[in-house]
Amino acid sequence: MRICIIGFGAVGQGVARVFSMKRNKIKQKYGLDLELVAATDSEGAVISEGGLDPDLLIETKKKTGKVSEYPKYGVSGLSGYEVMDTVEYDCLIEVTPTNIDDGEPARTHILKAIENGKDVVTSNKGPLALSYREIVDKAKSNGVEFKFEASVGGAMPILNFAHETLAGCDINSVFGILNGTTNFILSRMAKEGSSYEQTLKEAQQLGIAETNPAQDVDGIDAACKVVILANSILNRDVSFKDVEIDGISKITPGSIELAKKEGYLIKLIGEASQETLEVSPRLVREGSPFAVGGTLNVATLKTDLAEDVTVVGKGAGSVETASAILSDIISIWKVRK
Amino acid sequence: MRICIIGFGAVGQGVARVFSMKRNKIKQKYGLDLELVAATDSEGAVISEGGLDPDLLIETKKKTGKVSEYPKYGVSGLSGYEVMDTVEYDCLIEVTPTNIDDGEPARTHILKAIENGKDVVTSNKGPLALSYREIVDKAKSNGVEFKFEASVGGAMPILNFAHETLAGCDINSVFGILNGTTNFILSRMAKEGSSYEQTLKEAQQLGIAETNPAQDVDGIDAACKVVILANSILNRDVSFKDVEIDGISKITPGSIELAKKEGYLIKLIGEASQETLEVSPRLVREGSPFAVGGTLNVATLKTDLAEDVTVVGKGAGSVETASAILSDIISIWKVRK
Known part of the structure; x- marks a missing residue:
């Protein structure tokens, strides 16, 4: 070839x-x-x-x-x-x-x-x-x-997984942490109790966030992926402008702390279904597959037969x-x- | 057909x-x-x-x-x-x-x-x-x-995932929570601080553990799966008797508490590599893909190119x-x- x-x-x-x-x-x-x-x-x-x-x-x-x-x-x-x-x-x-x-x-x-x-x-x-x-x-x-x-x-091979490995299932929605940089920042804020601005700076020093971090922290990168998941896995016909997007820059250590007390973490989540195309910070339960830290990506396929099936992998590199x-x-x- | x-x-x-x-x-x-x-x-x-x-x-x-x-x-x-x-x-x-x-x-x-x-x-x-x-x-x-x-x-479709979706990678080892019943018991012990015996009883009442729970809690079910993973994904030629098995019945609330303080959870882990075939309770980090609770199963493939790729899904039903x-x-x- x-x-x-x-x-x-x-x-x-x-x-x-x-x-x-x-x-x-x-x-x-x-x-x-x-x-x-x-x-x-x-x-x-x-x-x-x-x-x-x-x-x-x-x-x-x-x-x-x-x-x-x-x-x-x-x-x-x-x-x-x-x-x-x-x-x-x-x-x-x-x-x-x-x-x-x-x-x-x-x-x-x-x-x-x-x-x-x-x-x-x-x-x-x-x-x-x-x-x-x-x-x-x-x-x-x-x-x-x-x-x-x-x-x-x-x-994090979610597309071929959905099409090949889960061939017997209908997939109703996809839900995921689709951006490693924001996962890193939010995980670190939760662990250290540090502010968004300070944590972003650290992520930039580590080479995990870009000098201009907008693509990641404003949810643009995740929104592109939501569109691809919706079109490819859910057979929709949508484009970038159809996604409702909210980034992570307004998240405070206080809100993370409050969530933690109730057994939750805050993650930037992308969701694609027949009704929804959205990127926004959401609460995920500790002990769920979404509670992963670092720069990992996660996506869950909600299926008719196998319930939730989740793939976790490195989002970049x-x-x-x-x-x-x-x-x-x-x-x-x-x-x- | x-x-x-x-x-x-x-x-x-x-x-x-x-x-x-x-x-x-x-x-x-x-x-x-x-x-x-x-x-x-x-x-x-x-x-x-x-x-x-x-x-x-x-x-x-x-x-x-x-x-x-x-x-x-x-x-x-x-x-x-x-x-x-x-x-x-x-x-x-x-x-x-x-x-x-x-x-x-x-x-x-x-x-x-x-x-x-x-x-x-x-x-x-x-x-x-x-x-x-x-x-x-x-x-x-x-x-x-x-x-x-x-x-x-x-x-938790790990086999076809390894063979098809990750066709470009060599897989060096597989590592997983391969039994939902033991995951349920250990997660609940960690959450409630309850004893093994009491938690097993609850799991039996809920229909999650069998009346004779040995297959699950003694690691036999997980060991069978380790053999299948080793033969199918790692191309080994092994059988049940080759697996070193240790179950969960000796785990105390004290050891779970101690692990928790250091940021770890105890899970029954099955591992297959070219050198190892083992089922035993091990420490996994909070925030890792292995920190899932309930009856979920998880398996991580350690690959040459994509590093760790993990699949999470319902183990039974x-x-x-x-x-x-x-x-x-x-x-x-x-x-x-």
Whole structure:
């Protein structure tokens, strides 16, 4: 399977690292030969139909900041869009940064690949939160696979879990801690009794929160994931603007303390059902699967037959997210071979 | 797909109920037509190649205690073994009671079906804890599917999750609260400060613990599940006798209190790795996915790429367990169609 990676930030590099780590094992276990034929970043690209060395690619990127500095095969200034016209490939990995305003350039990359009959795997929330139905319908009519496990909660594989593992159940709603940064902040506030502002600062110092933390603490990231869960698992047709969003910046140590006395914790919860699309701070019971701390993500599927089934995993991390992409690639391979 | 259910206790009746609830939906969604052609219990059987009415079957069993009282098609005294020689079917559902001494009669039922080229789904821990490799090898050499999601933790679908959803990861170990009764007792002791003996009595009154609670409280049930996890997920070749087992009957309110002060809970944990097969009471941190109470089951997969991934679900319940059986049937259908 010839792979083209568009975007070579943390997730793109994670994919390359995972290819390097697991290529032989995957070949042996599934008969799938992963061949990385192109990679791009905002500065240029590298293309080799004979296959790129993932380790050399990561090293080149780390040293020079540009994939186009890859020996012999680098091309400065070439865009992802142009690369897709140039190289022969089977599966596009779209891992450019999420853009929640118009989903670009990821949306165009994905649609172009689908129109050209290529399978697509992405971790990019933008196109999924804004143009889900358009992309899925186009994938269906072009007979290609479109997979996006990594877009919700990195290594908390909730989408394929819902579709495959729980195939016998109808799923009525999804309910989760979908953002690791806010979980870290709220867990720490509960433990230390510290203020929101101080805890955010600590999280920033630890590299867990961004310098501009709005995406996380205002619930935007979680809202994108709510949209993806609603469209993919509940078969709805909604977009980012449909979500009611409330963040965590107004939560005080006093309210956390009060909740604690009653046996509750405060968590930022995303909920998707046929009636509701919401991100807001809510009370969860101690001793429930939602009482997890740190940067963990959790999602509970409310089903007709199995009652509540919950998955807990790391919500972020480059190799962790890449592992979800690899599982998607393998599931495409099982369909294609 | 013509289905033959051997055993018509709680799980068998759950399967019939699920067939009744979901048959139309499954047909519509997967193109799979589920036809129940036979069911047996210890008293006899009922066979109809034209298909049985699941609701009437459940009603008959509830009223008379015997499936053989089913109008027109009931046959008193016919054994499961004989039924398998009589009826034309595609998939055997083996849900007789677990027997951990020699795995019978389930082991013989399963092997016979496999030898006859039938697919098999079971929730029965006995044959899996005692004769796993024999059965799996025979299924492979006969080209049939053998699925047993329901044997570990009812509605906590850990096996298919490991094999399908986490296809890109290597799994190094499995670690879990694999028995709901002991989780209930230990959670309640922690909450109420009550003694083991008193709490066990309460659990028995609530119908959560059996009159003879040894299977649960002595760790035997959890040990069977450790064996299944080790063989299925870690590709080991072990059996029940290989597990080191310690139960919960010696745990005192004092030790629970002491753990609590340090931020820990005591849970009965089953662990399977390449080196270890063990069931024993252990400390788990508050705020970890293992801090769940009630009768919930939890299992964490330690993976190479995604770190720890955890599934939480109801460990028992007739419809819940049947939902895992239905998911297995659907996955067989996806291979067969």
